[in-house]
């Protein structure tokens with residue numbers, strides 16, 4: 001808990017973000033639809049939705065993939081393409097997906113799992129050193145636009161599980177913000193992660 005608190009204090013508020021042009025972005029995403037769908041809804045539970053995601057967050061993650069700081073086997077298929085794009089192109093792609101309507105998923109109706117997910121998401125577990133997720137991702141999971149904290153509502157369940165485990169193991173480590181999530185996920189059990197993923201997948205306002 002102490003480590004986590006000191007880490008969140010170090011988070012520097014980002015500078016003003018320059019928005020991209022979604023119409024231009026639409027012309028740059030043909031290679032992405034095979035996995036992320038025409039409108040940014042992932043075609044598999046393991047592939048993230050990009051629709052309605054925070055624009056600044058999308059931009060930053062694409063820059064991490066472009067530079068090789070964030071790595072994923074499936075995303076390597078588009079790395080050569082990302083490398084020829086300018087920062088402006090990447091902003092436009094981020095704007096294109098941010099503009100789409102986010103997904104509404106349905107949580108598995110397992111009472112015990114839902115209770116655990118809801119409790120951890122909204123309140124965390126102080127004794128186990130788990131902060132509340134809603135503090136940064138908001139109560140309905142839309143994230144925080146100004147801070148560039150990503151939305152998690154309706155996100156694909158398989159992806160939520162794998163990415164939380166990747167933060168926990170330290171494997172997902174691109175950029176300063178990843179350290180926040182490494183500290184957040186440090187004390188989560190596999191069961192906690194399953195419960196949180198189920199809850200976030202079904203979250204909407």
Ligand code: HEC
Nearest residue numbers: 031032034035046047048058061062072074075077078093
């Ligand atoms: C072959 C499948 C595939 C293709 C094609 C693909 N992606 Fe991905 N993408 C993935 C997977 C899988 C992940 C999750 C990576 C991880 O777990 O770290 C991902 C992650 C992302 C993320 C990070 C999402 C998040 O919530 O952090 C962004 C942004 C992204 N992709 C954009 C794109 C764009 C833009 C293109 C086209 C230029 C593209 N992807 C093409 C499979 C793909």
Ligand code: HEC
Nearest residue numbers: 008131132133135136149150160163177178180181184196
């Ligand atoms: C202090 C703020 C903060 C708290 C508390 C927090 N998060 Fe995060 N979260 C972030 C930031 C910032 C990122 C972006 C990290 C990066 O760039 O890799 C993030 C990223 C994520 C992602 C990845 C999103 C994606 O599309 O890849 C998930 C999933 C997530 N958080 C879930 C949670 C859960 C579950 C909790 C509660 C147990 C939680 N977060 C608590 C700030 C926070």
